[in-house]
Amino acid sequence: MLPALEITDLTVAYHDRPVLWDVDVRAPAGVLMAIVGPNGAGKTTLIKAALGLVRPAAGQTLIFGRPYAEQRRLVAYVPQRGSVDWDFPTTVLDVVMMGRYGNLGWFRRPGARERALALAALEQVRMAEFAHRQISQLSGGQQQRVFLARALVQDAQIYIMDEPFQGVDAVTERAIVALLRDLRTRGRTVVVVHHDLQTVPEYFDWVTLINVRRIASGPVREVFTEANLRATYGGRIAFPGPVSADRLSEAQEQTLSTATD
Amino acid sequence: MSPELEVQLIAVIVAAACALPGVFLVLRRMAMLSDAISHTVLLGIVLAYFVSGALGSPLLFVGAVAMGVITVALVELVGGSGLVREDAAIGIVFPALFSIAVILISRYAGNVHLDLDSVLLGELIFAPFDRVTLLGLDVPRALLIGAVSLAINLALIGLFYKELKLTSFDPGLAAALGFAPTLVNYGLMTMVSVTAVGAFDAVGSILVIALLVAPPAAAYLLTDRLPVMLLLSVLIGAASTIAGYWTAYWLDVSVGGAMASMTGVAFGLSLLFAPGRGLVAGAARRARQRWEFAQQMLALHLLNHEGAAEASEECSLRHLSSDLRWRADFAEEVVRRAERGGLVRRAGPVLTLTERGRQAAQEASLR
């Protein structure tokens, strides 16, 4: 079967300084994949280049075997929460409806159908009662869920998310995880730039480790090994072994967060 | 001294006086405040005129400077409310103050010689005719004012160099170390106001903006060191005004306008030709590094796919153009160069890394 997402030989340079060197990533359909690596490893650049938001020096992105530009409709993007001005004069429902803009053509306005889809998506992220709230009145976690709902209404095959767990509350984190699993059971593919190594085995089944170069990519139990993590993070990591997140002690979390910063 | 020489001397001194505080405006990303200040000081002049009743009164100077500082305070007040952003605050505050000034002049000072466009545009050519006697020396008033504001700026920057530097680069640290960033900020803004008021009598408020911002911006592309940037700004400002003067002289056009244009030319030259950071240097570097970079990419690509099952497929010349998205002739040229450099070997369509190539790839990947 064709992989849902295939990035081949991707090289990106900013002012001649390579940010990504010849990276290959392949995500089979229906997996939840985490992209992890230290700060400055090029995680965000990787997905931005894959989405055509950054011009690569070489390489390409295939979606189900065809170039991304032809398959754009199959991909939904969830940018980092901090990338927009949350004081923008608009409501939650309005933001979610933006997810339908790509399907509306040049001059059509969103109508009743788009509204219904947006409300359903908000229901899915448990934000329905906030539909008519101004977006500046949301907490960080709520903002994140609005962004997820916006991607959901795109009804895509592949969801690419940039740090959705960054700075969200526990409720939101659980809601996102539930959502990811729901997407997987519906056969969708999800690629998530992720910061917290600890939760990788619990939340994801595939993982890609990068640090400018791709270190490893594959099923979590095969490639999420101490050796690969050391190769990714250098000597700066205290690998606690395969423990589930809820058993993780505070101290270990501290070590990890300093290591990944 | 001939009037021509005096005009140039005034221009150079004013340019130097402007460039010094301008450096800090540019570094602090507050350049647009110079636009606001240079417009609103008009209101200060008008109000001070109403109080003093005389155009020659030193109160006008004080009023203008005070209004410059008040402008900054108002912008910070409106921007600090969190309801509008700082740039929008500038866009609201200065037209409002300027409007009040325009209405006051046309309503109550219509008969007095408080000419709006001479304030905005200045008339440098006439500066030598407005003279004062100081210590028995007969000098143009503009020269005296320019020299005084230059001296003040030099003294203040000399005295508070450390504070200015630290608050410009790291206001948080400055505050933590006990420097008062707000105080330094208002000090700087007072300096900008004094300079602007002193200068625009001679050169007009729009040229003041050019002299405050363009030379420091040009210098910013030439150096990373603050003292060098200060010196270069002064030199660039002075050179621009001289070049502007002679351009205006030969073409018989507006002197202030020509000087402002020349500061633009100076910045343009710096943008194009600055060593290292200039556009030309950048383009040359990219052209030089293009092949080197492409060869590194090739080596890394081969290294990544070495030994894999699909190696012979991935490492063929044909693959380079399809998967790396390289044009066929470009790929061919890169391979030829890499072969010549001993990085790769070619066996039929299949490319393999040499030991040297493997080393180069590993080095590249560590960058």
Place this chain on the structure above:
Amino acid sequence: MGGLEDPLSPGQFGSDPFGKGMEPLTALFTDYTLRTVALGAALLGVVSGVLGCFAVLRRQALLGDAMSHAALPGIALAFWLTGQRHPLVLLIGATVAAWLAALLILGITRASRVKEDSALAMTLAVFFGFGLVLLSALQKHPDAAQAGLKTFLFGQAAALVEEDLLVMALLGVPALLCVVLLWKQFKLLSFDPEYAASLGMPTAFLSVLLTSLMVLAIATGLQTVGVVLMSAMLVAPAAAARQWTNRLSAMVLLAAGFGAGAGVVGAVISATARGVSTGPAVVLCLTAITLVSLLLAPQRGLLWSVWRRRQLIAPME
């Protein structure tokens, strides 16, 4: 710069433009000059109010100021090249120059480490200075003075004639139509440009288009309020409108309303009060509206938040 009617000279409508006993409000419908001026100012208010909203939301509040100053060399060149001072010719010149300035500002910030504020201030002053050079060269032209630097600086709403209104409408109405048609694109572009690009929207094109529409608004404003005050026409209605609503559509409509209202009231004030020209009058009306909005708008207004804080503290005491 001689030979110009001084826009600042007192009593531009004559000492009593409406005849004895006529109220300014009735004059609005009967007096030709006042009607034209009010209509022009209102039209400008609507166009700049609408486009100003997008400028403010896209953090380009001061781009308008830079572009309006930068229009001067374009006007001078247009006059020089064609020898005409038909408003449309001059406006085309202004538009081209302002547009080039915007492009240059973008280019400088993209290609070098010079920050946006420096690029704005520099482009503003250098273009304006170059405009002065061109104008002074034109002065040697026989009928050059008519290019009218003062008009450009401070506007000359009182001199508006029907032909000017026609030109303003010719530029303004298509600009507004564009905003209506491409509403959802402009909205998403202003809120989240990267996401817009991921949906396949041509964000670079849309961004250039939106900036170009802003240039049109500026070009229509130059003759009415002039260069210096143009930035307030773009920024103030948007900033005021933002305080009253949390919806973009309402904000844009309100800004248009504020702009139009201030335009008409400013024109009437200017016609009745001695020595008050239209541009400053309109801008001061807008400032008043903005001030009231910042202080009193429900929810966001400063006085309300002070009051709310009091309410919170009171029970504790």
